[in-house]
Amino acid sequence: MxxxxxxxxxxxxxxxxxxxxxxxxxxxxxxxxxxxxxxxxxxxxxxxxxxxxxxxxxxxxxxxxxxxxxxxxxxxxxxxxxxxxxxxxxxxxxxxxxxxxxxxxxxxxxxxxxxxxxxxxxxxxxxxxxxxxxxxxxxxxxxxxxxxxxxxxxxxxxxxxxxxxxxxxxxxxxxxxxxxxxxxxxxxxxxxxxxxxxxxxxxxxxxxxxxxxxxxxxxxxxxxxxxxxxxxxxxxxxxxxxxxxxxxxxxxxxxxxxxxxxxxxxxxxxxxxxxxxxxxxxxxxxxxISVQKANFWDKAREYSLNIRQIKVLNKLLDAGTDGFEGGLNTKKYLSIAKISTATAKRDIADLVSKNLIEQVEGTAGRNVRYVVMF
CATH class of the missing domain: 1.10.3290.10 (Fido-like domain)
Known part of the structure; x- marks a missing residue:
């Protein structure tokens, strides 16, 4: 009609x-x-x-x-x-x-x-x-x-x-x-x-x-x-x-x-x-997330970190809890920092020893993953 x-x-x-x-x-x-x-x-x-x-x-x-x-x-x-x-x-x-x-x-x-x-x-x-x-x-x-x-x-x-x-x-x-x-x-x-x-x-x-x-x-x-x-x-x-x-x-x-x-x-x-x-x-x-990041860097200030570590940590923090699916691994560190595998492993081990990142429970060997410790 x-x-x-x-x-x-x-x-x-x-x-x-x-x-x-x-x-x-x-x-x-x-x-x-x-x-x-x-x-x-x-x-x-x-x-x-x-x-x-x-x-x-x-x-x-x-x-x-x-x-x-x-x-x-x-x-x-x-x-x-x-x-x-x-x-x-x-x-x-x-x-x-x-x-x-x-x-x-x-x-x-x-x-x-x-x-x-x-x-x-x-x-x-x-x-x-x-x-x-x-x-x-x-x-x-x-x-x-x-x-x-x-x-x-x-x-x-x-x-x-x-x-x-x-x-x-x-x-x-x-x-x-x-x-x-x-x-x-x-x-x-x-x-x-x-x-x-x-x-x-x-x-x-x-x-x-x-x-x-x-x-x-x-x-x-x-x-x-x-x-x-x-x-x-x-x-x-x-x-x-x-x-x-x-x-x-x-x-x-x-x-x-x-x-x-x-x-x-x-x-x-x-x-x-x-x-x-x-x-x-x-x-x-x-x-x-902003508060967590601020608190994290307050804690991290007491340590001497290299430019690569700071760059990777910022990437992790900016990505948030879901941004880095499965957490950080050596391959992702290499991709961000543009360095050798040996240097990446040393950087990661140093961050773990300073309690800035921790290994994801249940991951090991080639599948090991890390997340930020807030």
Whole structure:
């Protein structure tokens, strides 16, 4: 039927979304508790260590947010852009690009600028995503709303499947005015508000491209402005990218009236809140690793270590508990340090004698493995 209503924005009650606060309570309690834990640990760590974590989380957020949309960024370029933004200086080792500079500018603005969100500001963010006016090989409208119909489709076995069709271009100005009124005026609980904003923005889909990344920046903006805790110390996109399939599945399920006849978005809010909680838990793990590394080097300082040993230990520590599968062996030491087998064995034996690494229980001979002693 030509006039059949298929998408959530076609419902007469849109955009008055429904959600059950009682169902949300457990997820909201869990994320609030973990946020408090992270805030307490950051206070204990002090400014310098906290800032190091913030840089790493910011890099993760930029790289993984682009990865969700199929764009692979050079991590070192993003790091250079962040350090340049923080210090205002360009070093000889700078590998930043105009693109990564723009992505950093958008993240910083969304995380630190609490002024009202406006169309002008969103257009500025969009411009940072596409500074040359192209998305891949295609010329797109930059810093202004799309002028054509938009649909999300996939192809499998030669068949086309439509996952979503967005509101028509003629309705975008009105849609965005209503959306921004919600962002700037709503007193809704922060995590719930962030989830609604994320869903609503990608449902409107106002731009030719970049809507997902801007939606996640809006999430950062809301949480940073309204909670003021841990802003920039965890990466929401890092959690989402690990379960990207469910991200798209729950979006499609919530946007279709076939599955959602009452503008019911409780399931989406729970999922979104749990992703934030997962992001905070990842950050807590990173903090724990950072503390372990600091404590390890405090212990190691009393020993005289050669450059090779320091390099290998740093590799082990940076890899974390799962990074060196099976632990360190002579072959891996050789690969990292670029030395002879005899020298590698002497270095390893010396590290064992100093109680900096230990042999993995049950390994011996050619299969012997070592792990760091924290």
């Amino acid at each position: 030509q006039n059949e209503k298929i998408w959530i924005w076609q419902d007469d009650k849109y955009p008055y979304f429904r959600y059950d606060k009682d169902t949300l309570s457990q997820s909201l309690l869990s994320v609030s508790q973990n946020s408090g834990r992270l805030d307490g640990i950051l206070t204990m760590l002090g400014v310098q260590k906290s800032n190091t974590l913030k840089v790493e989380s910011s890099i993760n957020e930029i790289v993984t947010s682009s990865q969700i949309e199929g764009e692979l960024l050079d991590r070192q370029s993003v790091r250079s852009s962040i350090l340049k933004k923080i210090s205002g200086e360009i070093t000889k080792k700078d590998t930043s690009t105009k693109h990564t500079d723009g992505l950093v500018a958008m993240l910083m603005d969304s995380s630190t600028n609490s002024s009202a969100l406006t169309i002008k500001r969103l257009n500025g963010w969009h411009n940072t995503l596409f500074p040359d006016g192209y998305s891949g090989l295609y010329k797109i409208n930059v810093a202004k709303f799309r002028e054509e119909e938009m649909s999300v489709v996939s192809y499998k076995g030669g068949r086309e499947k439509t996952h979503y069709i967005a509101p028509p271009p003629k309705s975008l100005a009105k849609e965005m005015d209503c959306f921004l009124d919600f962002i700037n005026e709503s007193k809704e609980e922060a995590y719930t508000k962030a989830a609604i904003a994320h869903f609503w923005f990608v449902t409107i889909h106002p731009y030719d491209d970049g809507n997902g990344r801007i939606a996640r920046a809006i999430t950062n903006y809301i949480l940073s402005k309204e909670l003021g805790l841990n802003d920039g110390y965890y990466s929401i996109s890092t959690a989402i990218v690990e379960d990207k399939k469910s991200y798209y599945n729950i979006l499609e399920h919530t946007q279709k009236l076939l599955y959602n006849k009452n503008l019911e978005i409780t399931e989406w809010i729970v999922w979104h809140t749990e992703m934030i909680n997962k992001a905070i838990e990842i950050s807590l793990q990173q903090v724990q």
